[in-house]
Amino acid sequence: MLGDIDGYGNDFFGFLLEAYHDSDKTKKISVDDLIDECKTFFVGGQETTSSSLTWTVLLLAIHTDWQDKARNEVLELFGQQNPSQDSIAKLKIMTMVINESLRLYSPIVAVTRRVEREIKMGKNNCSR
Numbered sequence: 001m002l003g004d005i006d007g008y009g010n011d012f013f014g015f016l017l018e019a020y021h022d023s024d025k026t027k028k029i030s031v032d033d034l035i036d037e038c039k040t041f042f043v044g045g046q047e048t049t050s051s052s053l054t055w056t057v058l059l060l061a062i063h064t065d066w067q068d069k070a071r072n073e074v075l076e077l078f079g080q081q082n083p084s085q086d087s088i089a090k091l092k093i094m095t096m097v098i099n100e101s102l103r104l105y106s107p108i109v110a111v112t113r114r115v116e117r118e119i120k121m122g123k124n125n126c127s128r
């Protein structure tokens with residue numbers, strides 16, 4: 001497999017598996033940690049994207065003048081071709097529409113964190 005250096009793969013899940021199998025117990029993550037990370041990745045990726053796409057489509061349906069501008073931009077840039085990953089970055093109007101949708105109806109408005117235990121990062125002593 002491309003990028004498969006050590007058998008776990010060179011993607012996010014591969015890094016998690018590598019951390020789970022780490023022989024250094026201070027670096028190793030538990031199977032519960034691994035499952036938690038997968039859930040976070042799935043829910044974080046699924047809900048945010050679907051919510052933001054839903055609001056974007058609704059806003060475009062209400063503001064038909066911007067819908068026309070966005071459609072024209074896509075047709076001018078790609079015609080009947082499918083957009084590629086690189087060319088998507090050229091969509092200026094669409095980027096403005098998505099940014100405005102995220103500003104008005106952000107899928108995440110707050111992030112809470114709880115500190116489970118004190119840790120020391122690197123060699124420096126970070127305690128105040």
Ligand code: HEM
Nearest residue numbers: 040041042044045046048049052102106107108109110111
């Ligand atoms: C409109 C789309 C998205 C929005 C608005 C969004 C927003 C956020 C925010 C606000 C955070 C917390 C950042 C912080 O630590 O302060 C976050 C973290 C994260 N997001 Fe997204 N996200 C989006 C899409 C995605 C997608 C598509 C994925 C994965 C496929 C993803 C995976 C993650 C992960 C793994 C974290 C780190 C969670 C952690 O702290 O452990 N997100 N995102």
